[in-house]
Amino acid sequence: MTLELKPRIAAALEALASARGLSVEDFLQYLVERELPGIQENVELAEPSGMVWEEGLFVYRTGKALPASALEDALRKVREERARHILGNLP
Secondary structure, three states: OOOOOOHHHHHHHHHHHHHOOOOHHHHHHHHHHHHOOOOOOOOOOOOOOEEEEEOOEEEEEOOOOOOHHHHHHHHHHHHHHHHHHHHOOOO
């Protein structure tokens, strides 16, 4: 199969593949398998560590999951800030 891409799309794919430590071909294979359920063959990609480009943002990957308490704390803080913004600084 041959796929012709615009130069900017090809460059973006190359950058994403490189950030994951993959060839463009392997990265495209991964994307296709991820989007087509039922054809995956236990393909395991090593999670990259360090800064990677994902969905338009740089994300820092450590290879370790965040503890649930970190998410709970972040949600609590966001909710408190939103309440202060909506309600003002009420006692």
